[in-house]
Amino acid sequence: MGPSSWFSILFITSIVAASKPCFPGCSCEIETFGLFDSFSLTKVDCSGVGSHIVPVSIPLDTSYLDLSSNKLEHVNDSVLSGPGYTTLVNLNLSYNQIVKISSTTFSKLRYLESLDLSHNRLEALPDHSFFFSPLVELDVSFNKLEEIKIGAFTSQNNGKAMNIDLSNNLISTLTRGSDYPLPNVRSLNLSGNRLRSVQGLQGIPLQSLNLDKNPISKIEEHNFLGLKSLTHLSLSNMPDLREIAPRSFSEIPSLLVLDLSNNPNLVSLSEEVFFGLRSLQELNLLNSGVESLPKDTIHHLPSMKSITWGTDIHCIKTMKEDQFHLQNGLVRREVLVCRNDRGAVSAQDVL
Numbered sequence: 001m002g003p004s005s006w007f008s009i010l011f012i013t014s015i016v017a018a019s020k021p022c023f024p025g026c027s028c029e030i031e032t033f034g035l036f037d038s039f040s041l042t043k044v045d046c047s048g049v050g051s052h053i054v055p056v057s058i059p060l061d062t063s064y065l066d067l068s069s070n071k072l073e074h075v076n077d078s079v080l081s082g083p084g085y086t087t088l089v090n091l092n093l094s095y096n097q098i099v100k101i102s103s104t105t106f107s108k109l110r111y112l113e114s115l116d117l118s119h120n121r122l123e124a125l126p127d128h129s130f131f132f133s134p135l136v137e138l139d140v141s142f143n144k145l146e147e148i149k150i151g152a153f154t155s156q157n158n159g160k161a162m163n164i165d166l167s168n169n170l171i172s173t174l175t176r177g178s179d180y181p182l183p184n185v186r187s188l189n190l191s192g193n194r195l196r197s198v199q200g201l202q203g204i205p206l207q208s209l210n211l212d213k214n215p216i217s218k219i220e221e222h223n224f225l226g227l228k229s230l231t232h233l234s235l236s237n238m239p240d241l242r243e244i245a246p247r248s249f250s251e252i253p254s255l256l257v258l259d260l261s262n263n264p265n266l267v268s269l270s271e272e273v274f275f276g277l278r279s280l281q282e283l284n285l286l287n288s289g290v291e292s293l294p295k296d297t298i299h300h301l302p303s304m305k306s307i308t309w310g311t312d313i314h315c316i317k318t319m320k321e322d323q324f325h326l327q328n329g330l331v332r333r334e335v336l337v338c339r340n341d342r343g344a345v346s347a348q349d350v351l
């Protein structure tokens with residue numbers, strides 16, 4: 001049997017779960033999978049037990065620990081240490097009442113890849129809060145964070161790219177120090193905060209940025225300077241947004257998707273707003289105040305595939321064969337075909 005058939009058997013073999021003895025109040029499950037149960041991981045669920053649950057001792061090979069909904073106010077490195085914690089990959093501390101963490105709180109969790117701190121009462125994240133953990137997923141949404149220093153997310157070797165959710169906090173400033181390397185953040189969700197301008201993001205290797213629902217009134221030139229890898233940008237649901245300065249997006253050449261939907265007070269966009277968006281494939285202007293785009297906009301967007309518009313107009317770029325041109329037959333050219341729920345709309349009406 002070749003290596004590839006062994007490989008498929010490994011994954012076809014179903015996952016088997018079994019309970020094992022556990023700390024009172026918690027449940028411990030072992031999941032084994034692979035041929036001859038060759039892999040196993042232990043999930044420990046101590047959710048909804050109460051604040052007396054910590055410190056909790058967990059089996060040696062624990063991968064998942066759920067400490068959510070326990071009214072916990074304090075967690076520190078002595079709570080999160082001991083056998084079992086060193087191998088932890090996934091820790092859930094959501095729905096507690098944690099007010100503060102320090103730069104050592106998670107320092108013993110050398111294999112931690114996913115940390116859920118959502119729905120707590122955190123007011124600040126100190127520098128290097130997650131320095132020793134190879135985090136991939138970090139959720140700090142629904143807390144009371146007011147100021148973010150981007151250095152909070154710097155990690156030891158900056159190896160893995162992180163997805164960070166900071167949505168639904170009270171963040172009004174985002175700053176960066178100059179003395180540490182920039183964290184390797186791939187996706188950043190700042191939706192539902194109190195940012196009045198785009199700030200502090202220069203040079204972070206972001207691929208996806210969400211700034212929805214912030215009181216930003218103007219997007220300015222150089223706001224996105226140094227975000228060369230950015231492919232998805234969402235600037236929607238911003239009642240205060242009135243203006244996008246010319247060339248605001250000219251420094252994000254990789255951008256594929258731009259969401260400007262539900263911005264009712266954004267009523268006009270100049271042709272130069274679209275300068276430099278050579279990769280842009282999707283533009284969403286659904287329910288925005290913009291009623292028409294300058295005539296030549298589409299020429300600045302050579303990769304454009306679709307524009308969504310008005311209350312429900314969807315335009316798709318298609319090739320059209322044009323018979324009126326030249327003696328030697330058909331000429332193909334690109335046109336925007338737009339439709340709403342009642343049928344076809346002429347592209348001239350919308351562009």
Ligand SMILES: *[C@@H]1O[C@H](CO)[C@@H](O)[C@H](O)[C@H]1NC(C)=O
Pocket residue numbers: 054055074075076077078079
């Ligand atoms: C760590 O937290 C536990 C539980 O809240 C507390 O009992 C302990 O005193 C704390 N230890 C330190 C060093 O702060």
Ligand SMILES: *[C@@H]1O[C@H](CO)[C@@H](O)[C@H](O)[C@H]1NC(C)=O
Pocket residue numbers: 047068092093094095114116
């Ligand atoms: C953490 O626990 C909460 C509450 O049970 C759950 O909603 C959430 O999905 C969990 N987070 C992760 C990353 O699994």
Ligand SMILES: *[C@@H]1O[C@H](CO)[C@@H](O)[C@H](O)[C@H]1NC(C)=O
Pocket residue numbers: 141167168189190191192210
């Ligand atoms: C960002 O957070 C908002 C609010 O929590 C959520 O609705 C949205 O799906 C998130 N977006 C991404 C790209 O994660």
